[in-house]
Amino acid sequence: MYSKTTNPDISIDRLKEISTWVSSVQDIDQLLELIIETATRMMDAKASSLLLVDKKTNKLFFKVATGEKKVDVKKFEIGMGQGIAGYVAEKGEPLLIPDVSSDPRWYREISDSIGFKTCSIACVPMKIKGETIGVVEIIDKVTGDPIQKEDLKILSVFADLAALAIGNARKIANNKKELKNLKKELDHRYEIIGESDTLKKVIFDAVKVANSKASTLILGESGTGKELLARLIHRSGLRKDQPMIVLNCAALPETLLEDELFGHEKGAYTGAVGRKIGKFELADGGTIFLDEIGEMSPGMQAKLLRILQEGVFYRVGGNKSIPVDVRVISATNKNIANEVSEGRFREDLYYRLNVVEIHMPPLRERMDDIPFLAQYFLNIFKQERGLSHLAISKGAMNCMLVYDWPGNVRELKNAIERAVVMGNGIEILQEDLPNLASNPKYPGMEVGLTLKEAIDSFKKEFITLNLKHTSGNRSLAAQAMCIQRTYLSRLISKYDLH
Numbered sequence: 358m359y360s361k362t363t364n365p366d367i368s369i370d371r372l373k374e375i376s377t378w379v380s381s382v383q384d385i386d387q388l389l390e391l392i393i394e395t396a397t398r399m400m401d402a403k404a405s406s407l408l409l410v411d412k413k414t415n416k417l418f419f420k421v422a423t424g425e426k427k428v429d430v431k432k433f434e435i436g437m438g439q440g441i442a443g444y445v446a447e448k449g450e451p452l453l454i455p456d457v458s459s460d461p462r463w464y465r466e467i468s469d470s471i472g473f474k475t476c477s478i479a480c481v482p483m484k485i486k487g488e489t490i491g492v493v494e495i496i497d498k499v500t501g502d503p504i505q506k507e508d509l510k511i512l513s514v515f516a517d518l519a520a521l522a523i524g525n526a527r528k529i530a531n532n533k534k535e536l537k538n539l540k541k542e543l544d545h546r547y548e549i550i551g552e553s554d555t556l557k558k559v560i561f562d563a564v565k566v567a568n569s570k571a572s573t574l575i576l577g578e579s580g581t582g583k584e585l586l587a588r589l590i591h592r593s594g595l596r597k598d599q600p601m602i603v604l605n606c607a608a609l610p611e612t613l614l615e616d617e618l619f620g621h622e623k624g625a626y627t628g629a630v631g632r633k634i635g636k637f638e639l640a641d642g643g644t645i646f647l648d649e650i651g652e653m654s655p656g657m658q659a660k661l662l663r664i665l666q667e668g669v670f671y672r673v674g675g676n677k678s679i680p681v682d683v684r685v686i687s688a689t690n691k692n693i694a695n696e697v698s699e700g701r702f703r704e705d706l707y708y709r710l711n712v713v714e715i716h717m718p719p720l721r722e723r724m725d726d727i728p729f730l731a732q733y734f735l736n737i738f739k740q741e742r743g744l745s746h747l748a749i750s751k752g753a754m755n756c757m758l759v760y761d762w763p764g765n766v767r768e769l770k771n772a773i774e775r776a777v778v779m780g781n782g783i784e785i786l787q788e789d790l791p792n793l794a795s796n797p798k799y800p801g802m803e804v805g806l807t808l809k810e811a812i813d814s815f816k817k818e819f820i821t822l823n824l825k826h827t828s829g830n831r832s833l834a835a836q837a838m839c840i841q842r843t844y845l846s847r848l849i850s851k852y853d854l855h
């Protein structure tokens with residue numbers, strides 16, 4: 358029971374509290390209770406309740422109840438159209454009934470069964486975008502006076518407030534759900550497929566390093582999955598709920614790169630109409646992934662080194678140092694040690710970036726992964742095109758297993774996509790993979806060649822490989838193959854390998 362004398366100061370304080378809560382919606386149940394209790398107190402009501410429509414059962418249930426029988430009343434459910442609450446929920450119009458006993462709409466079972474004497478009721482709908490989501494009602498006044506029209510107005514204000522709070526809470530809950538789904542989908546998209554021991558070792562190292570803040574440099578040929586590994590490190594570590602910001606260092610000229618990394622202040626240069634937050638600042642608390650770091654200009658290298666050393670940076674045109682806590686992962690397909698020894702990449706920056714170095718092995722060094730990857734990509738593309746029965750033929754798989762994949766996993770992914778598009782929709786055949794057939798892993802291993810043709814084919818490939826390895830240095834290549842330099846030159850002419 359509430360006291361007869363209502364203190365208006367308490368109500369105003371409560372209203373203030375409610376208004377801050379409605380905008381932040383920390384705990385919707387508590388907030389609704391507060392709204393209803395305040396309304397009850399303000400109108401000096403004997404009891405009150407907030408009922409919500411359950412869309413599945415199309416019934417109203419008690420979300421909040423006050424008054425001496427608040428526990429008992431919560432056990433009931435009310436059908437749409439049933440009783441006064443059901444009537445208001447169905448019609449969407451407020452209702453004031455000074456004497457319920459003379460109103461045919463009154464559903465007396467609840468009052469009777471819980472033993473709560475009811476004389477008058479005021480009930481108003483709660484609406485979100487015109488749709489009634491529930492009702493709020495008050496029963497009798499403590500003073501014994503009848504409920505007035507004025508009370509109905511006040512009750513409507515509280516009902517609107519409650520509807521707003523519920524709407525906000527539902528929106529937040531939906532957003533959270535959507536975010537979770539999106540995250541799951543993203544994680545799925547960045548899944549690393551492969552069963553080879555080589556890959557498993559890499560993943561093991563990545564997960565181990567994930568829980569530290571150690572700067573990590575991922576090396577490896579193009580298309581090996583360096584970015585996937587960077588994402589795995591981020592989402593396996595303590596920073597997984599913070600952002601991972603990706604920046605491709607090769608895609609931008611120096612001035613734009615600086616702007617992207619550090620942001621700028623308004624008026625920093627012509628066209629800087631507002632403040633821009635850079636990627637380092639966006640990544641605060643999380644991870645920044647600097648892709649293709651080997652392409653960074655010397656000027657930018659110096660600036661990056663400064664932020665890594667000092668943990669603070671300045672926006673372009675700004676004079677306030679901004680501290681950031683960022684984990685740095687970088688990647689390159691360049692031979693970075695070589696870049697350092699030839700003076701194109703700062704040694705001090707190199708040591709800062711590769712506290713831990715992880716090498717992503719090329720696909721040809723983990724051929725066991727090919728069937729898994731092929732099947733994984735096939736599943737993705739066949740789903741996209743609705744070809745649920747599409748499979749890979751033995752011939753096509755054999756062809757993939759002897760190819761050396763210079764473009765690594767990316768090339769495999771593209772090959773499967775092409776085969777899905779160009780093939781017969783039932784089975785991927787060898788001829789659906791034309792680019793692979795012309796570059797077998799073992800040159801000369803083709804049916805239809807004479808032995809001499811096969812040997813010539815092998816020699817050509819072998820010499821080319823050795824020349825590539827020695828950057829075209831014929832003496833070194835000849836030495837590596839244990840043949841005379843002059844003989845090598847003759848073979849180069851013979852096979853037209855200039």
Ligand SMILES: Nc1ncnc2c1ncn2[C@@H]1O[C@H](COP(=O)(O)OP(=O)(O)OP(=O)(O)O)[C@@H](O)[C@H]1O
Nearest residue numbers: 548549550578579580581582583584585690766767
């Ligand atoms: N183990 C793997 N499992 C599933 N997909 C993979 C795997 N490795 C690579 N991929 C896919 O291959 C493509 C290339 O991968 P990613 O971009 O990570 O390579 P990268 O090493 O960063 O290449 P680049 O040096 O060219 O930037 C992507 O589409 C990626 O999803």
Ligand SMILES: [Mg+2]
Nearest residue numbers: 583584648688
């Ligand atoms: Mg990449």
